[in-house]
Amino acid sequence: MNNTQVLHPAHEPDATKHSTGYHPSGDGGSWFAACAVHDVPDNGGVCVKYGEEQIALFKFSRRGEWYASQNLCPHKQQMALSRGMIGSHNSEPKVACPFHKKTFSLKTGECLSGDECSIKTYPVKIENDLVYIGITAGGND
Amino acid sequence: MKLVIIGNGMVGYKFCEKLLTKTEAQKFDITVFGEETRPAYDRVHLSEYFAGKSADDLAMAPTDWYASHNIKLHLGDPVTHIDRENKQVTSHLGITLSYDYLVLATGSSAFVPPIPGVEKEGVFIYRTIEDLELMTAYAKKARKGAVIGGGLLGLEAAKAMIDLGITDTHVIEFAPRLMPRQIDEAGSKILQRKLESLGLKIFTNKNTSSIVGHPHISAMEFTDGSSIAVDMLVISAGIKPRDELARQCGLETGNRGGIVVNNHMQTSDPAIFAIGECALYKGMIYGLVAPGYAMADAAIAKIISLDTPSGDGGFTGYDMSTKLKLIGVDVASFGDPFISGDDCRTVVFEDTVKGIYKRINVSADGKHLLGGILIGDAEAYNMLLQTCKNKVVLPPNPEDVILGSRGGSEADAGAGVAGLPGDALICSCESITKDAICNAVTANGCETVDSIKKCTKAGTGCGGCVPMIKDLVLHTMKAQGKYVRNVLCEHFSYSRQELYDLVKLKQLTSYDEVLDTVGHGDGCEICKPAISSILASLWNDMILKKGNDTAQDSNDRYLANIQKGGTYSVVPRIPGGEITPDKLIVIGEVAKKYHLYTKITGGQRIDLFGAHLSDLPDIWSELIAGGFESGHAYGKALRTVKSCVGSTWCRFGLHDSVSFAIRIEERYRGLRAPHKLKSAVSGCIRECAEAQSKDFGIIATEKGWNLYVCGNGGSKPQHALLLATDLDSETCIQYIDRFLMFYIKTADPLTRTATWLNKMEGGINYLRNVVVNDSLGIAGQLEAEMQLLVDNYKCEWKEVVETPELRKRFNHFVNAPAEKDPTIAFDDMRGQKKAKW
Numbered sequence: 001m002n003n004t005q006v007l008h009p010a011h012e013p014d015a016t017k018h019s020t021g022y023h024p025s026g027d028g029g030s031w032f033a034a035c036a037v038h039d040v041p042d043n044g045g046v047c048v049k050y051g052e053e054q055i056a057l058f059k060f061s062r063r064g065e066w067y068a069s070q071n072l073c074p075h076k077q078q079m080a081l082s083r084g085m086i087g088s089h090n091s092e093p094k095v096a097c098p099f100h101k102k103t104f105s106l107k108t109g110e111c112l113s114g115d116e117c118s119i120k121t122y123p124v125k126i127e128n129d130l131v132y133i134g135i136t137a138g139g140n141d
Numbered sequence: 142m143k144l145v146i147i148g149n150g151m152v153g154y155k156f157c158e159k160l161l162t163k164t165e166a167q168k169f170d171i172t173v174f175g176e177e178t179r180p181a182y183d184r185v186h187l188s189e190y191f192a193g194k195s196a197d198d199l200a201m202a203p204t205d206w207y208a209s210h211n212i213k214l215h216l217g218d219p220v221t222h223i224d225r226e227n228k229q230v231t232s233h234l235g236i237t238l239s240y241d242y243l244v245l246a247t248g249s250s251a252f253v254p255p256i257p258g259v260e261k262e263g264v265f266i267y268r269t270i271e272d273l274e275l276m277t278a279y280a281k282k283a284r285k286g287a288v289i290g291g292g293l294l295g296l297e298a299a300k301a302m303i304d305l306g307i308t309d310t311h312v313i314e315f316a317p318r319l320m321p322r323q324i325d326e327a328g329s330k331i332l333q334r335k336l337e338s339l340g341l342k343i344f345t346n347k348n349t350s351s352i353v354g355h356p357h358i359s360a361m362e363f364t365d366g367s368s369i370a371v372d373m374l375v376i377s378a379g380i381k382p383r384d385e386l387a388r389q390c391g392l393e394t395g396n397r398g399g400i401v402v403n404n405h406m407q408t409s410d411p412a413i414f415a416i417g418e419c420a421l422y423k424g425m426i427y428g429l430v431a432p433g434y435a436m437a438d439a440a441i442a443k444i445i446s447l448d449t450p451s452g453d454g455g456f457t458g459y460d461m462s463t464k465l466k467l468i469g470v471d472v473a474s475f476g477d478p479f480i481s482g483d484d485c486r487t488v489v490f491e492d493t494v495k496g497i498y499k500r501i502n503v504s505a506d507g508k509h510l511l512g513g514i515l516i517g518d519a520e521a522y523n524m525l526l527q528t529c530k531n532k533v534v535l536p537p538n539p540e541d542v543i544l545g546s547r548g549g550s551e552a553d554a555g556a557g558v559a560g561l562p563g564d565a566l567i568c569s570c571e572s573i574t575k576d577a578i579c580n581a582v583t584a585n586g587c588e589t590v591d592s593i594k595k596c597t598k599a600g601t602g603c604g605g606c607v608p609m610i611k612d613l614v615l616h617t618m619k620a621q622g623k624y625v626r627n628v629l630c631e632h633f634s635y636s637r638q639e640l641y642d643l644v645k646l647k648q649l650t651s652y653d654e655v656l657d658t659v660g661h662g663d664g665c666e667i668c669k670p671a672i673s674s675i676l677a678s679l680w681n682d683m684i685l686k687k688g689n690d691t692a693q694d695s696n697d698r699y700l701a702n703i704q705k706g707g708t709y710s711v712v713p714r715i716p717g718g719e720i721t722p723d724k725l726i727v728i729g730e731v732a733k734k735y736h737l738y739t740k741i742t743g744g745q746r747i748d749l750f751g752a753h754l755s756d757l758p759d760i761w762s763e764l765i766a767g768g769f770e771s772g773h774a775y776g777k778a779l780r781t782v783k784s785c786v787g788s789t790w791c792r793f794g795l796h797d798s799v800s801f802a803i804r805i806e807e808r809y810r811g812l813r814a815p816h817k818l819k820s821a822v823s824g825c826i827r828e829c830a831e832a833q834s835k836d837f838g839i840i841a842t843e844k845g846w847n848l849y850v851c852g853n854g855g856s857k858p859q860h861a862l863l864l865a866t867d868l869d870s871e872t873c874i875q876y877i878d879r880f881l882m883f884y885i886k887t888a889d890p891l892t893r894t895a896t897w898l899n900k901m902e903g904g905i906n907y908l909r910n911v912v913v914n915d916s917l918g919i920a921g922q923l924e925a926e927m928q929l930l931v932d933n934y935k936c937e938w939k940e941v942v943e944t945p946e947l948r949k950r951f952n953h954f955v956n957a958p959a960e961k962d963p964t965i966a967f968d969d970m971r972g973q974k975k976a977k978w
C-alpha cells in the first residue's frame with residue numbers, strides 16, 4: 001500500500017463534470033467522489049453518505065495519507081468513528097472510537113485494543129482536489 | 142464427525158468458542174440447539190438489563206457469529222428426545238439429527254419450593270431475559286415487593302426490584318443469616334445493616350407457609366403466624382440442574398439432581414458429555430460460570446483426542462471463591478471462609494460505621510492464608526485469593542494483608558505479585574498464569590495491559606484481574622532493569638508535568654508544534670487530549686482554533702457530550718444554580734423546538750439530551766441570545782459551583798453562599814485541567830451544598846470561609862480535607878487560585894484532585910505549605926498564571942456560532958450537510974424521548 005492509497009487502477013474520472021457519483025474502477029468496483037479535499041479537517045475525519053451506508057473518511061495530513069472505513073464502531077454499534085481521534089501505534093495508522101476508545105487500524109481494520117471485532121476499510125484517492133472512495137463490488141473483506 | 146450441543150447458554154457458547162480455537166475444529170460438523178429464543182447471553186450480568194443494558198449488549202456473540210463459523214444454530218427449539226442406541230436427537234420442532242458426540246450444556250433452572258400459591262400471578266423467578274421482561278411489565282402495577290431467598294441471587298433479585306421502582310422490598314431468608322453459604326454470622330450482620338440502610342427490609346429465620354391472593358399475589362404468610370402485604374414476589378431459593386433429558390434416556394444422575402460426569406466430563410455414556418451447571422462432578426454442582434468454562438476445556442480436550450488413552454488430567458474441581466457487588470456493597474469470600482479451631486487463627490477487622498468487615502483465616506503457624514471474607518471493601522480480593530491458592534508465605538504480621546499497608550501502597554502491591562509462584566492463575570476466566578503474563582512482557586515486549594490482552598487474552602473476561610496484570614507488567618519491566626517512567630504514551634517520553642513545563646518554556650501553541658518539537662510519530666488518543674488540555678491550561682486560546690480542533694477529545698471537538706446512539710447533550714452554564722424565570726423559559730422553548738429531553742443535574746443545572754450534531758450551533762445561538770453561555774460539561778474543566786440558598790433566604794445562613802458561588806463559578810468558568818473540577822459553597826455548617834465532596838469546597842463560618850480541597854463524590858467517594866480556616870473572600874480566592882494552578886501544573890492526565898493528593902508525598906500538609914505558606918516560593922507566579930487564564934476567557938460556543946467555518950464542522954454528512962444521521966431514533970418515556978438503541 002503506498003501513500004496515496006490508490007488500490008485500484010485509476011480510471012481517470014472526469015472530476016469537473018461529476019462532483020458526486022460513481023466511477024467504474026475497472027475491476028468490479030467503482031470510485032465514488034465524496035467531497036473536496038478542503039472539506040475534511042487536517043488530521044481529522046468526516047462522515048460520508050454513500051447510499052444507505054455511512055463511511056468515515058480521514059485526512060491524515062501529518063503523514064500525507066487518506067483513509068476510509070465504516071463509520072459504525074463494531075464494539076457497541078455506534079455511528080461514531082468519523083468523530084474519533086486518529087493517530088498511530090508503532091506507526092500503524094489508527095482511529096479511536098469516541099465512545100470507549102477502542103482503536104482500529106486504518107489499514108487493515110483490525111481492532112488494536114485486544115477485541116475480536118474489526119472494521120471494513122476502503123481505498124481512497126485524490127484527483128483534482130476531490131476525494132474519491134473506492135467501493136468494491138463484493139465488499140472489502 | 143458430527144457434534145451436537147444441547148443448550149446455548151454461557152457454557153454451551155464457550156464450548157463452541159474454545160473448540161474453534163483448536164485446529165481439529167474443522168473436523169467437526171457442529172449443531173447447537175437452544176431452548177431460549179436468543180443466542181447465548183451473559184447471565185452473570187443479567188441484572189444489568191435493569192441498568193439499561195439491552196439484550197444485544199448482553200449477547201456473548203451476535204447470531205451471525207455462529208453462521209460465520211459454520212455452526213448450525215437452532216434457537217427456540219429444545220431437544221426433546223435422545224435416542225442413545227441410534228445416536229440421534231430429536232427436537233421439539235421435529236428435527237432429527239445423528240451425532241458422534243453429544244454435549245449436554247442445559248444449565249439449571251430456578252428451584253421453586255412447594256409453597257401453596259406459587260402459581261399465582263405476580264410470582265416470578267429470576268433466570269432468563271424473558272423472566273426479566275415479564276417482571277418489568279408486571280412491576281408497573283406493583284408497589285410492595287418481596288424476594289424469597291437471601292443468597293447471592295436473591296439479593297441480586299432484590300436489587301432488581303429496587304431498580305424497577307419497587308422501593309418497598311422485603312428479603313425473606315429461611316436461614317438465620319444472609320448468604321449462608323459464602324459468609325459468616327458477623328459478616329452477614331454487617332451486610333444486612335448495610336443493605337437495610339439502603340432501604341431493603343430483611344427478615345431472617347423466616348419460613349413462608351403460603352402465598353395469598355386471587356388471581357394475583359396480595360400477601361405472604363409465614364410459619365410463625367406473621368404475614369406481610371406484597372404484590373410482587375421473586376423466588377430465588379436455589380437452582381435445580383436441568384437433567385430431565387439425561388434421566389429420560391437413562392444416563393446416571395444424582396439423587397438431588399445433576400448429570401453424573403467423570404473428570405473428562407463424560408456421562409455414563411462415553412459418547413455423551415455434560416458441562417456447566419447441569420453436570421454433577423464428585424457430588425457437586427458448580428453454580429458459577431468459571432468452573433463451567435473449565436469443564437468446557439476438559440470436554441474439548443477429551444473429544445479431540447478421544448483415541449489417545451485416557452490418562453489423568455481433565456477437570457479436577459474448582460475453587461468456589463467469589464467476589465461480587467451487591468447493591469453497591471462489595472462481598473467476597475475465598476478459600477475456606479469458615480474454618481476455625483486449633484489449626485487456625487482468625488483475624489477480624491470490623492468497622493460498623495463504614496460497614497466494613499474483613500476476616501482472614503491463617504494457619505496456626507501464621508505462615509499461610511487459608512481463607513477469608515471481605516465485606517464493604519474487597520479491593521484486596523485478588524491478591525488474597527492468589528496468596529491463599531498458592532500458599533504464599535504471609536508477612537510477619539498477617540493482619541497487614543487486610544489492614545492495608547500503612548504507607549507506600551504501590552510498592553507493596555508490586556511486592557505482592559512478586560511473591561506469587563509462576564503457575565499462579567491470574568486470569569481465571571481465560572486460565573492465564575503469572576508466567577504466561579510475565580513471558581508476554583519479557584519475550585513479546587508487551588508493556589501495556591492492552592498488549593497483554595491481545596497477546597494472551599488475559600483480562601478479556603470479567604476484567605477483575607486487570608489491576609493485577611498492570612502490577613505484573615510494571616514489576617516485570619522493573620525486574621528487567623527497564624526504567625519505568627510515567628511517560629504519557631509512545632509518542633512522548635515525558636510525564637505530563639514535564640510536558641507542561643516544556644510547552645511553557647518553548648512557548649508552543651498547537652498540538653502539532655508540540656509533537657514536532659518534543660514528541661515523535663503521529664500522536665494518538667492519549668497524548669492528543671492531554672496536550673490539548675495543557676495548551677488550554679497555559680494559554681486559554683479557543684480550543685477549536687485551526688490545527689488544534691482535531692487534537693481535542695471528541696466531546697471537546699464538538700463542544701458537547703456524545704451520548705448513546707450518537708446524539709449530544711447540551712448544558713448551559715447556570716452559575717451557582719441561580720436562574721431567572723425568563724431564562725428558564727428560554728431553556729424550555731429551546732428544548733421544545735429541538736425536541737430535547739430535559740433533566741436537572743446533580744450540579745444544579747439543566748441538561749438537554751438528544752440533540753442532533755447539526756442542530757448544536759442553532760441551539761446554542763438561541764441559548765446565547767437568551768443570555769446563556771457554555772457550561773463546559775463536555776470538557777475536563779470546571780463544571781459547576783453548587784450552592785445552598787444562603788443567608789439571603791435561609792434562617793441558618795451565615796453568609797451569602799449564592800453570591801460567592803456565582804463569583805467563584807464565573808472566575809474559573811472554562812478553566813481546563815487534567816480532569817473535571819467541581820465545587821460548592823455552603824452557607825453554614827449544615828453543609829447543604831455538599832462542599833466536602835468536591836474538588837474544592839467552601840463552607841461559611843462565623844468569621845469567614847473554611848476552604849476544603851480534594852474531595853470526591855462518584856464511585857470512589859472521598860471526604861475533602863480542610864486546607865485553611867476563617868478566610869475572608871479575597872484570601873479564599875487567592876488560595877483557590879494557587880491550589881488550582883498547582884494541580885493543573887503537576888497532576889497526571891485524567892487524575893482527579895483526590896487521587897492527585899493521595900499520591901502526593903507529604904499529603905495535605907505539603908499541599909498546605911505550598912498554597913498557604915508558599916514554601917516553594919511560587920505563589921505569586923501561580924496567581925499570575927491564573928489571572929491570565931481568567932482574563933482570556935471567552936465563551937467557546939459564542940465563537941462557533943459566529944464563525945461559519947467552525948459551524949460547518951457540525952454537519953453529520955460532509956456530502957449532505959442538510960441531512961441528519963438517519964440511524965438515530967428515539968422511544969417515548971414518561972412524556973419525553975429516550976435514545977432508541
Ligand SMILES: Cc1cc2nc3c(=O)[nH]c(=O)nc-3n(C[C@H](O)[C@H](O)[C@H](O)COP(=O)(O)OP(=O)(O)OC[C@H]3O[C@@H](n4cnc5c(N)ncnc54)[C@H](O)[C@@H]3O)c2cc1C
Nearest residue numbers: 148150151152175176184219220247248417418428429430
Ligand atoms: C441473576 C444471576 C446472577 C448470576 N451471577 C453470577 C456471578 O456473579 N458469578 C458466577 O460465576 N455465576 C453467576 N451466575 C450463575 C451463572 O449464570 C451460571 O453458572 C451459568 O450461566 C451456567 O452456564 P450454563 O451454560 O451451564 O447454563 P445456562 O446459562 O443456564 O444455559 C443453559 C441453556 O440451555 C438451555 N436448555 C436447557 N434444556 C435444553 C434443551 N433440552 N434443549 C435446548 N436447550 C436447552 C436453557 O434454556 C439455557 O438457555 C448467576 C446466575 C444468575 C441467574
Ligand code: FES
Nearest residue numbers: 073075076097100
Ligand atoms: S462503541 Fe466504539 S468503542 Fe465502544
